[in-house]
Amino acid sequence: MEAVLAAAEVRTGPLDFEAWVTEKADALLRFAYVLTGDSTLAEDAVQDALTTACARWGRVSRADDPEAYVKRMVVNAHISWWRRFRRRESPVDDPVRTARAVSDGTAARAEADAIWDLCATLPDKQRAAVVLRFYEELSYAEIAQLLHCAEATARSHVHRALAALKTTLSTEGAEDA
Numbered sequence: 626m627e628a629v630l631a632a633a634e635v636r637t638g639p640l641d642f643e644a645w646v647t648e649k650a651d652a653l654l655r656f657a658y659v660l661t662g663d664s665t666l667a668e669d670a671v672q673d674a675l676t677t678a679c680a681r682w683g684r685v686s687r688a689d690d691p692e693a694y695v696k697r698m699v700v701n702a703h704i705s706w707w708r709r710f711r712r713r714e715s716p717v718d719d720p721v722r723t724a725r726a727v728s729d730g731t732a733a734r735a736e737a738d739a740i741w742d743l744c745a746t747l748p749d750k751q752r753a754a755v756v757l758r759f760y761e762e763l764s765y766a767e768i769a770q771l772l773h774c775a776e777a778t779a780r781s782h783v784h785r786a787l788a789a790l791k792t793t794l795s796t797e798g799a800e801d802a
Contacts, residue, residue: 645686645691646675649695650675652692653692653696653699654668656696656760656761657699659756659760660699660703660753661703662744666703670706671702674698674699674701674702675695677702678694678698696771697771700771700772743793746789747786747790751782753772755783
């Protein structure tokens with residue numbers, strides 16, 4: 626009888642890591658893809674975050690919001706990646722953007738790709754802030770917490786990113802006219 630009660634306590638106790646990952650993996654991958662802009666980098670960031678989360682699952686599962694905790698781990702994994710590898714890349718003055726050919730009535734997909742191409746030109750912190758604000762629909766306070774900065778800095782990242790996107794779009798619009 627005691628074994629049955631112990632088993633029931635385990636099932637109703639803290640979240641089971643494997644069950645949680647099964648439920649949240651797709652959402653984490655989508656979040657990471659929007660954050661990184663690359664499916665391979667997204668998979669790597671999620672894998673790094675889940676590896677760390679598994680090792681610390683006792684603490685993670687007791688958090689108020691384990692999903693937010695792991696998303697922060699994904700953001701940290703991506704930041705760690707670009708800190709390591711950005712040093713190896715050589716910057717380019719102004720990337721030349723060309724319109725992608727739209728075939729078979731995929732105008733919506735082409736527009737989404739064009740928007741992502743614009744977002745990819747933003748600095749990493751600004752892109753992360755925009756993704757968290759408009760894709761994840763987080764408040765500035767939540768963005769600040771995830772990016773480990775002041776709320777005013779989070780607002781500044783979003784504001785500067787939107788200003789840069791607006792400038793780029795108006796410049797491209799003037800060139801097309």
